[in-house]
Each structure stands twice: as structure tokens, then as C-alpha cells.
Amino acid sequence: MKKKLAVWKFSSCDGCQLSLLDCEDELLTLADQLEIAYFLEASSRIQPGPYDLSLVEGSVSTPHERRAIQEIRSQSKFLVTIGACATSGGIQALRNFADVRDFLSVVYARPDYIETLDKVSPISQHVKVDFELRGCPINKRQLLEVANAFLNKRRPNIPNHSLCMECKRRGLVCVTVAHGTPCLGPVTQAGCGALCPAYNRGCYGCFGPMETPNTAALAQRLKDHGMSSQEISRVFRTFNAEAPAFKEESLRHEE
Amino acid sequence: MRALAKDNLSLLIQALREEGYEVLGPRMGEGAIIYGPLDSAEELPRGWIEEQEAGRYRLKRDPANRYFAFTLGPQSWKKYLHPPNLCLYKTKKTDQGLEFKSESWHKKQAFLGVRACEMEAILKQDRVFLEQLHPDKPYQERRESVFLVGVNCSRAGGACFCVSTETGPTLKSGDDITLTELEEIFLLEARSARGRAVLGRLPTEEASSHALSEAARQEEHVCRQMGRTLDTEGLAELLKNNLNHPRWKDVGDRCLTCGNCTMVCPTCFCFSVEEMTDLAGLESQRVRQWDSCFSEQFTLTSGNSQRSSAEARYRQWMTHKLATWHDQFDESGCVGCGRCIVWCPVGIDITEEAAVIREKDGASHANS
Ligand code: SF4
Ligand code: SF4
Numbered sequence A: 001m002k003k004k005l006a007v008w009k010f011s012s013c014d015g016c017q018l019s020l021l022d023c024e025d026e027l028l029t030l031a032d033q034l035e036i037a038y039f040l041e042a043s044s045r046i047q048p049g050p051y052d053l054s055l056v057e058g059s060v061s062t063p064h065e066r067r068a069i070q071e072i073r074s075q076s077k078f079l080v081t082i083g084a085c086a087t088s089g090g091i092q093a094l095r096n097f098a099d100v101r102d103f104l105s106v107v108y109a110r111p112d113y114i115e116t117l118d119k120v121s122p123i124s125q126h127v128k129v130d131f132e133l134r135g136c137p138i139n140k141r142q143l144l145e146v147a148n149a150f151l152n153k154r155r156p157n158i159p160n161h162s163l164c165m166e167c168k169r170r171g172l173v174c175v176t177v178a179h180g181t182p183c184l185g186p187v188t189q190a191g192c193g194a195l196c197p198a199y200n201r202g203c204y205g206c207f208g209p210m211e212t213p214n215t216a217a218l219a220q221r222l223k224d225h226g227m228s229s230q231e232i233s234r235v236f237r238t239f240n241a242e243a244p245a246f247k248e249e250s251l252r253h254e255e
Numbered sequence B: 001m002r003a004l005a006k007d008n009l010s011l012l013i014q015a016l017r018e019e020g021y022e023v024l025g026p027r028m029g030e031g032a033i034i035y036g037p038l039d040s041a042e043e044l045p046r047g048w049i050e051e052q053e054a055g056r057y058r059l060k061r062d063p064a065n066r067y068f069a070f071t072l073g074p075q076s077w078k079k080y081l082h083p084p085n086l087c088l089y090k091t092k093k094t095d096q097g098l099e100f101k102s103e104s105w106h107k108k109q110a111f112l113g114v115r116a117c118e119m120e121a122i123l124k125q126d127r128v129f130l131e132q133l134h135p136d137k138p139y140q141e142r143r144e145s146v147f148l149v150g151v152n153c154s155r156a157g158g159a160c161f162c163v164s165t166e167t168g169p170t171l172k173s174g175d176d177i178t179l180t181e182l183e184e185i186f187l188l189e190a191r192s193a194r195g196r197a198v199l200g201r202l203p204t205e206e207a208s209s210h211a212l213s214e215a216a217r218q219e220e221h222v223c224r225q226m227g228r229t230l231d232t233e234g235l236a237e238l239l240k241n242n243l244n245h246p247r248w249k250d251v252g253d254r255c256l257t258c259g260n261c262t263m264v265c266p267t268c269f270c271f272s273v274e275e276m277t278d279l280a281g282l283e284s285q286r287v288r289q290w291d292s293c294f295s296e297q298f299t300l301t302s303g304n305s306q307r308s309s310a311e312a313r314y315r316q317w318m319t320h321k322l323a324t325w326h327d328q329f330d331e332s333g334c335v336g337c338g339r340c341i342v343w344c345p346v347g348i349d350i351t352e353e354a355a356v357i358r359e360k361d362g363a364s365h366a367n368s
């Protein structure tokens, strides 16, 4: 019997689910190994639970989502969050630094129609998560590795070390040392393949904090490179604003 | 000692290519000099030098327009001899059982521009990979086929300290041909049979005594120019006796545990090995890649990391380089190239850390 796969969406942009569809060649092999039982982005055919593997995209930002994740957890043997939103809030978690009612009155004509939570939270604040796959969006190769590890009953080979190690293995020249470009690589988890440094840009921290992020020491360096407190506060507050290490560092530089 | 006209440097590259070597050497990368394939001397970063400081590297023009006035970039030759990502073998599930396949290496490569410290680093890695009960096959295959063209430095970089570590600035042995760039000419010396064979194909003449004394003056000049010094006197013991020195905590607060120092270090050899399976569970690849003592997972055993703090990881790295390497290989693990200083994003300086520990020797009373 094939294992059943479900893919769920919460508050998110769908980019991570698209990474799954983007697997193209491997998608057919994946479909051979796993029964795609629930994946609205790909098919409207829905099979009832329980599911062996649930991939969850997006963060919890409405009362409805708060209830839904409990139900999904109870229907799933393994639950893996995919992407920055599900793992550390995503861009929508930026509202956690302000009062959501202020946004509502500016954005919506009838704010009273909107039912939302004060704070956006990662999935792990609500239910037990078996594995968190990082990235904004996730990396296709890493996603396949997670599926693969699940099928072969082993731990996924997903390193938690800095992006710098990936950058250096790729033979790239450090943009911080050689160009003076601010880069979050040293405090960011590897996984993207050092995409931005390969284009002469600093890392934006899409994969969230690495295993032991020394954000304070890096922030000092960013300052030396001419970044203002406000800029430093903002640079730690992009896609992973709810990740504790980034959040704390960001708050330290808030003016 | 032979002399070669500067314009004829391309003939050396050509001769190596005719001998079947792929020539690799310094080239202009994105804001730094890196190593890559060379077709002719035109591709060398002639006329460029670097400003190198802790955590800072910038290229600039040098009016002297020499071929090799620059020193070291972020990459070392280990990227070829001990590649950052390498498939060791592939396994396939067949009806007859498991089938294993590994690919042998049959390229011939020539490294052009190996500096003295880099030569010493290669010799240190030889001890790690080859002088063992079970020599490392991928390293051995690459190392045995490589042709080395050394270059004596005519300038020292801002973080160089090879005089302290006695690993430069002049090549002692190990390379096939040594080049010394002088104002008007190159001096060439062959050190192996194949070096002599290649040298024999070049239009050289006997070097003048004037050229030899220019080379000697140049060497003295480089020695005086070292950007850093490291007092190696009793250093191994000093570090071992100061494992609880307060400086470790201090450096731990600054260190990002990013691992850059280990990636750029030409002697760091650590790797991890992973089995990569395919989705259908029929094929797998055993892949090894550079790893680092700065990664928490590197020392993960049954759920716990042996070195959870930055302090413990930096101490491990530095004491391995400068102290326990002696126990393992009867020598120091540092060749004084300064890469770890320049390419550390926060400019942590191994020579400075060692000096502070020496200055306050015994500062920790809790030593066991
Ligand atoms: S460019 Fe960024 S990721 Fe790459 S080594 Fe430098 S700091 Fe690290
Ligand atoms: S420890 Fe630093 S100076 Fe010594 S060989 Fe390694 S990179 Fe070079």
C-alpha cells in the first residue's frame, strides 16, 4: 500500500507548494511512491484522512486556521512544515511588531468583516511538528530529501550550519570580506545553495537562523559596514521575523 | 638556475598543456583572485595586488605590473586535491544484489603559482590523507598526477606570517618547477624529473649572478614585510596549559561559528559523509563534503553536541591547529597563510588570540 501524502495551506503565498510542483521530473517518481491524497494546488480530487505525511505551508493567522491545524495534526502520522511562514511566521508576522487593528482600518473598507488573530504564529506553536523545512521558498532538492528520508525511514540530511559553508564549498568569493556588502550568511541556515552571494548580493536570511546564530556579533559588523540601527532592525525582520534569534536581535536595534 | 623572458611565460603554460595537463592557476574572480583553468598567461591577474586585513580584502592596481605580485585569495589548492563535494561511490540494487561503482580519477592537472605556504599545506594534507594505514584513494589519485609550479612571493600580504611558522616565503621542496619573478625576468628551477622535462622545452638561459642577488634581496624584503607574527616558542604547551583561559570566552562572544576559517584554511581536512538515496530506493550515492568543527552537527553523538558553545568550537579549532596537531602529525597544522584572519567575516585573528593567551599565561586558575 502506498503511503498517503497531504499538502495543506495556511497563511502563505503558495510558493512552497509550487516548489513541490516544480519538481517536474521527480514528481512522477514521487507519485509512484506516494499517493497524493490531498493537494488542492495540484488536484481537486480529495481523499479522506488519515494521512501518512502532511506537508504544511503557511502560518496561523486566523481563528479558523487555529482550529484547522489541530484537525490536520490528528489526521497526520508525520507532519512537516514547509517554508518560512510555517516555520517562523513569514512576512505576515511583521504585524506582530504593531497593532493589527491599525492595519485593518487602513487596508480594509469594512474592517468589521475581518476575523483575524492579534499575532501570527508558526505551526509549532500550536501542534507537534515532526520536522521543519526552512526557506522562503523552500529548496526543491531539500524537499525531495525530506520525502526521500520519509520513504526510506531515515533522518533527512538537512544541515543546520551557516550559509557560509555552502557559499565557500561552492567556491564563491565572500561578499562581506571582498566587497563590504552586508550579508546575513553567517547567522543563516544553509539550504539555498548561496543563491544571493552567487549574484554578488548579501544573504537576506530566507532560511532563518542557523543552529547557533551569533546575531549580536554580526549586527556589530553590519554597523561597521555602515548600517543604521533601523536598517539592522529591519534586516533581521524579513521572512523569519518570528524566529526567536532574529526577533530578539531585531528588537535590540529598534529605535 | 635558468632565466626566462617575461613574455615567454605563456610558453610554460603551453608546454604543460602539450604534456597533457589541464593548467589551473590564479584568475580574476568576483572582487578577488581565485583559482581556475588557465589557457594562457594573458589570463593571469597581472598588475593586481590586494590589501588584506582582518575581515577585509580589496584588490588594487599595482604600477609595477608584475605577474605574481598578489599573494593569496580565499581559495587554496585543496579545492582540487580534496574537493568540497565528492561522490565516493554509487550503489545500485539489482536482481543479483547490490552493485557498487566508483569512478577513478584520470585527469592530469598542473597547478601554476603554488606559494611556499601552500606547498607546505599540501605536504601537511599528504600526511593526513596518504601517510596512513589506509591512504585516501581520491586524494591519492589527484595528488599523484598533479604537476606543481611553485612561485616564490615577491610581496607579503597583510595577514601573512609564514616567517613565524617557517613555511615560507621561499619554496623549499615538493614542487616540480619553482618560479621567481624578478623585475625583468623569471628565474626557473626544476626540482623533479618531470620538472626538468618541461623546463627543457622552454627557451631559457643560464641565470646571471646579478639576477641571483636580486632574488636574494627580494626574499629578504618579503621576510621583513610580514603582516603578522606568531610566537611559536612553546606554543603547543602554552595552549594546552590554558584551556580555561578567559580569552576563549571572549573570542566565543565574537565568533559567529560560521566555519569560514575552516573552509579557507589550506590544511583543514574535515569532511562528513552522507548517503543520498533516490526516491524509489533503488540507487544511492555516498557523498563526502567539507565539514567543520564549527558546526554543531559535526560533533553530534546520540543526540548531544560535544561542543555546543562557540568558545568550545573556537578553542578546538585553534588548539588543533597549533597544539594537538603536533601530537597527531609531529608538526604544527598552521602554515601562516593568514586566510583564516582575512576571510573571517568578523576579523578574528589567530595570531592575536595566541598572543593574548601568552601575555596572560595561566590567567585561568581552574585548569585541570
Ligand atoms: S558571502 Fe555571506 S554567506 Fe558567503 S561566506 Fe560571506 S558572509 Fe558567508
Ligand atoms: S590556521 Fe589560518 S593561517 Fe594557519 S594555515 Fe589555516 S588559514 Fe592559514
Ligand code: SF4
Pocket (backbone or CB within 6 Å): B254, B255, B256, B257, B258, B259, B260, B261, B262, B294, B314, B343, B344, B345, B346, B347, B348
Ligand atoms: S573564527 Fe571567524 S571565520 Fe571562524 S567560525 Fe568564528 S567568525 Fe567564522
